[in-house]
Amino acid sequence: METITGVAAGVPFTALPPANPVDGAAPLVVTWHMVDAPRTDAAFAAALPMAGVPAWRVHLGLPMCGARMVDGGLDAVVALAREDALLAFLAPFVRQAAEEFPAALAALREQLPVDHAPPGILGGSLGGAVALQVLVASVVPVGAVALVNAAVRVGSAVELVEGLAGHPYAWTAEAERAAAELDFVARVADLASQPPLLLVSGEHDHARFRADAVELVDALRARYVHPDDIELVAVPGLAHPLADEPGLEPAAQRPTARAVDAILTDWFRARLTS
Numbered sequence: 001m002e003t004i005t006g007v008a009a010g011v012p013f014t015a016l017p018p019a020n021p022v023d024g025a026a027p028l029v030v031t032w033h034m035v036d037a038p039r040t041d042a043a044f045a046a047a048l049p050m051a052g053v054p055a056w057r058v059h060l061g062l063p064m065c066g067a068r069m070v071d072g073g074l075d076a077v078v079a080l081a082r083e084d085a086l087l088a089f090l091a092p093f094v095r096q097a098a099e100e101f102p103a104a105l106a107a108l109r110e111q112l113p114v115d116h117a118p119p120g121i122l123g124g125s126l127g128g129a130v131a132l133q134v135l136v137a138s139v140v141p142v143g144a145v146a147l148v149n150a151a152v153r154v155g156s157a158v159e160l161v162e163g164l165a166g167h168p169y170a171w172t173a174e175a176e177r178a179a180a181e182l183d184f185v186a187r188v189a190d191l192a193s194q195p196p197l198l199l200v201s202g203e204h205d206h207a208r209f210r211a212d213a214v215e216l217v218d219a220l221r222a223r224y225v226h227p228d229d230i231e232l233v234a235v236p237g238l239a240h241p242l243a244d245e246p247g248l249e250p251a252a253q254r255p256t257a258r259a260v261d262a263i264l265t266d267w268f269r270a271r272l273t274s
C-alpha cells in the first residue's frame with residue numbers, strides 16, 4: 001500500500017489511498033492519533049490502516065508530535081504536562097488540533113483526489129477529544145464519527161498524566177472551566193448535527209474512560225432522533241494503547257489493534273458506501 005506523507009496548512013499527515021482504484025474523487029476519513037502509543041500519525045496509520053475502507057485515510061499529527069516534535073523527542077510535551085496537565089498540555093492540544101482542522105481539510109482537498117462530502121473522522125484517546133471538539137464546533141460538516149478509547153471527558157485524563165508532576169493536580173477555577181468546556185458528555189446538548197457515531201472501548205482501558213464512554217453513549221442516544229446510529233463496542237483484551245512503546249514509528253499490528261481495525265473497517269465501509 002502506497003503511503004503519502006505531507007503537510008496540510010501546517011499540519012503533517014500520513015495518507016493511505018484506497019486499496020482499489022476509484023473512479024474520480026474518493027471519500028475521506030481523517031484521524032487524530034493517541035498521545036499513548038501509537039503517538040504519531042505514521043504509527044497510528046500502521047496500527048489502524050483500515051485498508052478495506054474504500055476511502056482515503058488521512059492521519060493528522062497532533063501538535064508537538066511526530067514531525068512537530070521539539071528536538072525530535074517528547075521532552076517538551078512532558079515539560080508541559082509537568083507544568084500543568086490540563087491548562088498547559090491536554091486542553092491546548094485538543095483546542096489547537098481542532099482549530100487547525102478546517103484549513104487542513106481544505107488543503108487536503110487541494111492535494112489529494114478526495115470528494116467534498118462530509119468526511120468521516122476518527123480519534124484515539126486524546127485524539128478522540130479532538131474529534132468530538134470538531135463535531136461540537138460544527139465548523140466542518142461531519143459524515144460519521146468513530147472513537148477508540150477516547151478521552152470523552154478531558155478532565156478524566158488529568159489523573160493519568162499528573163504523575164509526571166510528582167504530585168496531585170491542583171484544580172483551579174480556570175482548570176474547572178477548561179474541563180467543563182471539554183466534557184463532551186455534558187456538551188451533547190450543543191450538537192448541531194447527528195452523524196452516526198461508533199465508540200470502541202477496550203475491556204482493559206482506564207476505568208474512568210470506560211465509564212465516560214457509557215455515559216456519552218447514553219447521552220447521545222437520549223438526544224438522537226435515531227438512537228441506533230450510536231454504537232458502543234467493547235473489545236476483549238484491549239488496554240488503552242494500541243501499539244507497543246515507544247510508539248513513534250510504524251510497527252507490526254498488535255492482535256488487539258487488528259481487532260479494532262476490523263471493527264472500524266466494517267463500520268466506515270457501511271457508512272461511506274450507503
